[in-house]
Amino acid sequence: MAAVPFVVGDLVDFFYQPRILALTHTFTLGWISSAIMGVMYRVVPVMTKRPLRFPRLARWQFWLFEIGATGLITHMLIGVWEPTWMSAAVIVLSAAFFAVNMLYCVGPAWHQGVSETGMCMSVMFLLTAASLGLVLALDKSYGFLSGSVLTNLASHAHLAALGWVSLTICSVSYRMAPAFLLSELTLPRVAIWQLYSLAVGVTGLGLSLLGWIGGGASIWSGIIMLAMLAYVGVLQSLVRNRRISIDWTMRHALAGVVCLLLSIGLGFSLLWIDPGSAIGNRVAGAYGVLGLLGWVTNLIIGMSYKLFPGFVVGVRERRGWPKLALAELSLLSCRPVVFILLNAGVLTAAGGLIAAHVAVAQLGALVIALGGLIYVAVMARTLSYAYRASVPPAANDPFRILSGSS
Template structure:
């Protein structure tokens, strides 16, 4: 087995620890400040690129092999991607701390090259395999949106340096955020869940027709949202994008229940992804009803902060962390003990990680996230501080539980 996924996953774990360590140092006070500043940009990019995207890329490199039953196009290209992306993200984060535009521009270019290499590697891998289904199409779309997110980020960086498109900057910024969150993470999680949850639940003979509906609705939501920002038609189209996204999420949640109904295992571990998906769907319905009073309500800073935190800090984060509790033990056991399977003294994969500890860790993180969200909702800094501090403490404890797998 290639060690490439390990490099991304271990680096993602380090990024996760760093994010929560910095959050603890500020007592999550950065959430209550203006996010469009160096400190907000630093924390946002450390979360999105330093840990979530880093770990997701590692998972893609491993899971695409499982899905296609074939090797990726180029492992060497994957290592070059890792080096370029890691150096680029690290330099960008330092640039945000120093508020140095030139430093940011140089390392953002490095990170973008890494993203482009990743996109090319995945594109060639998928087209060579020619196994088109909702899983592979979702993966291809996710990678495309990641590349477009990187390109729009570079455009904003160039604008900061040369100031040529001041009228377009806010539009590009909105499209950048929408494609990175809804496009990259949304398409990747939904697509991979169609493969991973049936594996964890040992589900068979479940219907798959709804997967295509989710794929169409989610892509329609991403494209509509991008058009809404770039064409400056947020008042009408943004609500429509949310409507399409909510419909896609509701269908997705229903399909997950179909997979559950056909299960042959009651306690799969990452079944948490089902619960957090239901919670996100409920919030999206509530947000849709709230915004029906006036689409401009969706752009209120408090609403954006609340929705962004529930989506990224809740659904994306808890889903990735839940899946990591299965992916990391599988990768490490296969790497270290795969050739000794069945021999006396070889540990079982189930012995690599205590699933009871995983469950309690996810419960603690979910509860502290709810407290943090409550503080955002009522605009009370003290509640946000307590909730954010507890979340960081429980998150670091959880990731150390996952990291202990490497001691076996």
């Protein structure tokens, strides 16, 4: 977040630059993928009632991922490609270790549970996107790939952003949203077909952009658009049939859906606008901002408000540390500030990019950074109590209530 205001000016000029690539992977690997993997390590074994088959492998996976992602981002930033593809190879190995544990848990429920089916497919997309990223990095050194650099890059980006990240978010949403909302509606059967349609569309789009199949990207983009609109419809029906009021988790989810719809529109427009042109470059930049910061980041922040304090409580209980209530781990007063700053900043930055107003885009980036850094500080405080036995000052109140820790 701190780097965004310093890089957004480059994004107005051309998105395929070392600093843009490094920052994008800081978000996609360092923030988004790390958060999703952490949630899946907690949620999937509980959801499937199958503990991790190889817990030691999970430790290796964590450190390999951190080393690989840090190395890739650093060497991508300075434009040195041999260490970049070596780091990418480490990430592929880490993704394979992650897949071994996740598929052991969710594989037996393939085509039986909606969320389990979606996560099975998303883990395979993670492996595919990571492997293609390695191939693209190798190509920078050895130049063996045919086709356009931009279309090859677009294939990798969509396999990662739609196949891995968005498919996982849809799958987790189908498990979490009914519980968060206490919805009276049973998850409709269309949900599982929405996941299949998204997977088919992303596969087709990825292969089409690589030039491996014919038919054009427009058909596959249309399938993806319909699949994501179906997701919005399912989520809307759950919200409409809720039994509790909308909280900040669902506000972030709804704001994310708005950004998703806007990014779908911009992504579809790139079928007719050359991404290498001046206007195409600006649209592609806004598409990325709305997708990564508006859609995905909103969803992760919203879910983190519900999930992360509970994770910390569970860790403290297993270690025998003093119990804490969920409310004692959360600074609720900061949530509206984060929501307003993040979403106002995303819309302002995206608008500035499309209009080629650097000052407006930088203002939006500053607002995003402020909201993001406030969130980071607040959530770092919450997560820190999983690593120390001390308690927040509010926990010393003799009249405090521990019902949230049960």
